[in-house]
Amino acid sequence: MTPAAAEPMTPAALQDGSAAVAVACVRSWQQVLAARGHRGMVLVAGPQDWCRERAGDLLQALPAPADQWLWLGAGAPAGVPVLPASAAERVLGSEHVGVVFDGWQGLNPDAVGALSGTIRAGGLLLLLMPVLAVWGEFDDPFKRLLTVAGYAPGEIGNRWLGRLRRCLKDDGNVLWVEPAGITGGSLPAVAAKVPAGPVSNPDCLTEDQARAVHAVIRACQGQRRKPTVLVSDRGRGKSAALGIAAARLLQAGVRRIAVTGPRPQSVQTLLDHAQQLLPGSRRVGVGVLEFAESAIAYSPADQLSTTGFAPDMVLVDEAATIPVALLEGLLERGLRLAFATTVHGYEGSGRGFELRFGPALARNVRGIRHVNLRQPVRWAADDPLERFIDRALLLDACRQNPALPQLNVADLRVTCVDRATLVDDDDLLDALWGLLVSSHYRTRPRDLRVLLDAPNISIFVSQIGKHIAAAAVVAREGGFAPQMAAQISAGKRRPPGHLLPESIGHQLGMADAPQMSFGRIVRIAVQPGLRRRGIGRRLLDAVAAQQAAAGLDCLGTVFGASAALVHFWRAVQYGSVRLGVRRGSRSGAHALLMLRGLSPPGRELSKRCQRRFARELPDQLADPLRSVTPRVVLALLAGLPQPTLSDESRERVKAFASGQAEYEDAVAAIVALTPLVLSEAADRLSEVVRQALVLKVLQRRSWADCAAALSVSGRREVLTLLRTGFSQLD
Structure with a gap:
């Protein structure tokens, strides 16, 4: 490498190994980056202390003050802000001149992605690690999070770290500082940053940002049910655009703007940009900006989607991190909305978000x-750090091969992928990871490390x-000895x-159950253009055959319950056995566990669990599961065994249906x-009648709540719907 310095260093000097030479080289290199507007x-x-x-x-030699850096881990010099790796998400929305990431204390991919996005132009990410030659033996503390009971520590793979090492070697713009000197990295000659063209909005830095601000303002002032959706990679100014638009709306007389995101701290950039444009405004607490008689205030998404609070405008930042069910609740309320989401980000996939949220948008809006x-x-543009992080964390993985929709389904073959082969095949890994990311909108970089290194993971693909x-x-689980199984069943061991x-x-x-062997379907994904062609069913049948041959008793899956997913899994021979009583923080839905028996003991266990679920679900719907949507309830009931009922009960219900008995009496x-x-009688009942039966009879909601949910005027109309339903009983 020949650094761009006032006095160029010789190759011999670069191999000197002295601290002064390394510091001088990095300082010169940082000047080149700053001149280009790059990071x-x-x-x-080297050794950890070194x-x-x-x-x-x-840090001492570089021009920025120490308090503008961030140090992740222990051993920071005085005056440098320190953050534990577990708290990396707290920095969302902040900026730093540089970050020191102590990989000796655990290389968390999510933290790498989060912190790299906080570094401003001219800044550096310093990654502290052992010398590359010993990475194969490096006992990364993060690997402890991949521990699975029953597997030895040595069975946790090192494939993700090996791939990172290869990415570092392949990227000539990463500077290597080792005890032997500057041993790797290069940079083109100094080139001035290309000036941006004129921007139509003086508040904005780019024309893209100006268009975004205009679109957000139109969502508030224009036709209702036409939300704005901002999509980009990180660092493109989405949050700032929301803040600029919010400020201009308050100045135009809008009174109440609600902002939401994964947490109050995540909307600070939005509030900062709004405050800069509102002289005399003041911050109140973490999430409120007051201006005259108006305010921009943070509200959790679950409150906005379910309560009667109706702000003039709702801004949703990092929408990919919020459960689709909550976002759909905002749409159904008819609020004026603007969403901003990241396409390739450690927070979640914007592409997966668009695929899953797109149908809800289509159902509830006039246009976008x-x-x-x-x-x-x-x-x-063309930032070296962004390029490296995108490649190392696979944030740039391809999403869909355009030739795939024309394939012949009969030509597909199902194979179990060897992970050692996968990690060395960039094209195959890109295709696999891109598919998983596009199908699951909350996929994060750490999930890639689990996929490659967790000891109990198998990957099956349908491919040509x-x-x-x-x-x-698929994750292999269970197989415990009787004594441990008893402790697990008693809740004493987890x-x-x-x-x-x-x-x-x-x-x-x-x-x-804990003595049996299970395969848990962690992910299932089909290319969007190939869905509804039986490909997912064929894949799952092939997985079932392979897992049965391997001696497993059951396959199972756990997911945020929706009617469509319940129908899909039941069609591939899975039965419902448990519905969680609380909504999941990631999915916003109740978690449903479904089983498919493979061996005789496994099939018997699955039947026992399903019978128990059928007995208990009606009582649960009347209390802990009252908030489950009627569509999900109807999907669950369709697959359950039904009890035999007496002629007396049938006659009583017929009396109610004909108006001869009151609801309370029958x-x-x-x-x-x-x-x-x-x-x-499901196929003979209208959707509104089916929902009325769920809401009033199974979930025991009040007449007023039922009427509101069904969009009818009151008790009499709800009773009519119930009687209509029971009139179809044979």
């Missing part, structure tokens, strides 16, 4: 104002050559990495027969 990465590789000492030398922000704001049409990720046997043994009371028989009516 860079320095790998500081790495910390050298990083301290660099869509703005794609491409030009970076916080750094110049390297073209992947579908993929399934072995990591064994969700199915623990849930079935402890929560369902099936004491023999309620016991009505409750007993409703699951049967919804099962046997």
